[in-house]
Amino acid sequence: MNSTSRSRALLSPFELGGLNLKNRVVLAPMTRARAGASRLANALMAEYYAQRAGAGLLITEATVVSAQGIGYLGTPGIYTDEQGEAWQQVVEAVHAKGSPIFLQLWHCGRASHSSFHNGALPVAPSAVRLEGEGIHTPEGKQPHETPRALALEELPGIVADYVAAARRARDAGFDGVEIHAANGYLIDQFLQSRTNRREDAYGGSAAHRFRLLREIVEGINEIYPASRIGVRLAPNGIFNDMGSPDYRETFSHVAKQLDVYSLAYLHVVDGLAFGFHKLGEPMTLEDFRSLFHGPLMGNCGYDQESAEAAITRGAADLIAIGRPFISNPDLVERYRHGWPLAPDSDPTTWYSGEQTREGYTDYPDYKLSTVVGAEEEA
Numbered sequence: 001m002n003s004t005s006r007s008r009a010l011l012s013p014f015e016l017g018g019l020n021l022k023n024r025v026v027l028a029p030m031t032r033a034r035a036g037a038s039r040l041a042n043a044l045m046a047e048y049y050a051q052r053a054g055a056g057l058l059i060t061e062a063t064v065v066s067a068q069g070i071g072y073l074g075t076p077g078i079y080t081d082e083q084g085e086a087w088q089q090v091v092e093a094v095h096a097k098g099s100p101i102f103l104q105l106w107h108c109g110r111a112s113h114s115s116f117h118n119g120a121l122p123v124a125p126s127a128v129r130l131e132g133e134g135i136h137t138p139e140g141k142q143p144h145e146t147p148r149a150l151a152l153e154e155l156p157g158i159v160a161d162y163v164a165a166a167r168r169a170r171d172a173g174f175d176g177v178e179i180h181a182a183n184g185y186l187i188d189q190f191l192q193s194r195t196n197r198r199e200d201a202y203g204g205s206a207a208h209r210f211r212l213l214r215e216i217v218e219g220i221n222e223i224y225p226a227s228r229i230g231v232r233l234a235p236n237g238i239f240n241d242m243g244s245p246d247y248r249e250t251f252s253h254v255a256k257q258l259d260v261y262s263l264a265y266l267h268v269v270d271g272l273a274f275g276f277h278k279l280g281e282p283m284t285l286e287d288f289r290s291l292f293h294g295p296l297m298g299n300c301g302y303d304q305e306s307a308e309a310a311i312t313r314g315a316a317d318l319i320a321i322g323r324p325f326i327s328n329p330d331l332v333e334r335y336r337h338g339w340p341l342a343p344d345s346d347p348t349t350w351y352s353g354e355q356t357r358e359g360y361t362d363y364p365d366y367k368l369s370t371v372v373g374a375e376e377e378a
């Protein structure tokens, strides 16, 4: 079997919200922390994304919707007009290569530290501390703090921050946005009973815990049509100290509720390669297929073969690939031709905080690496 027949489904086109994706491979959202202290997208980032525009769809790294949402050094923002405008160069570079790009909208919630906020505590649905190894802050690695529970009156402001960010994303030319409701950040903290102990209309039942996400989806829907809004969920994950005993009930409810909006897609981190809470059987793409009838995107631990299999058996329409894309900017071409993959990237180069090329834009395409390799041998 040649490599093209190995990837007949994965490399086939897909129509998403009126966009023609040239294949079903999606660049997974990945924080690379190259935006510097200003949190402005820059030319180096434009080069990085353009290098990976062989993907049918690109999702940017998580991008904070407010200063309050910050939790990492060097990650980009979209809470000022200047930040919004800085993203234009990224959008243009990717569009020039013929692929659409969605911006991932982010608020870290409790996964942050007071040293990012002039001494004010990070915010969360409830005052429940993230138990973990600590957090990298402007003042070095520090233990997590107990966050401040958001007051009911503050929640409309959070929704407004997402809506304003989406407006700037649209003005910058993004084809759509992905709402980051996964991996233990603010929205996931609201969704899950482990972190949401509220007794008001935003806590308690799964329906109440879903309320913030619902309001964010509906708010953004005034900026983008639903067919250009994606939502990312992580029902099985433990990242940022997550995992709730009622995960199945919660995420089934969320998927069913999201189904009514005709969203661009539901993005489910279904794989267990980033950790599994082991509170029951993992939720699968098949579980979500029966609850959500729009386009479904899987992610986590997929390779060419398993991605092809998931699409062929009808479990997913799209597969997001993360880590392999770091050291293989031309990943889709490698899949297409059956070329070998580059060695895994070095995790110490994943997050930089500064505009460093190393481990970011210095991975060659396969063709280039073979030409250079041949020259070196000669």
Ligand SMILES: Cc1cc2nc3c(=O)[nH]c(=O)nc-3n(C[C@H](O)[C@H](O)[C@H](O)COP(=O)(O)O)c2cc1C
Pocket (backbone or CB within 6 Å): 028, 029, 030, 031, 032, 060, 061, 062, 104, 180, 182, 183, 232, 269, 273, 274, 299, 300, 301, 302, 320, 321, 322, 323, 324, 350, 351
């Ligand atoms: C360096 C790095 C940064 C990441 N940043 C984000 C992010 O900003 N937003 C997000 O939703 N997931 C983020 N993730 C998770 C990835 O999107 C993806 O779920 C994970 O890498 C598993 O997929 P993979 O096995 O294809 O790498 C990140 C992962 C890595 C390795």
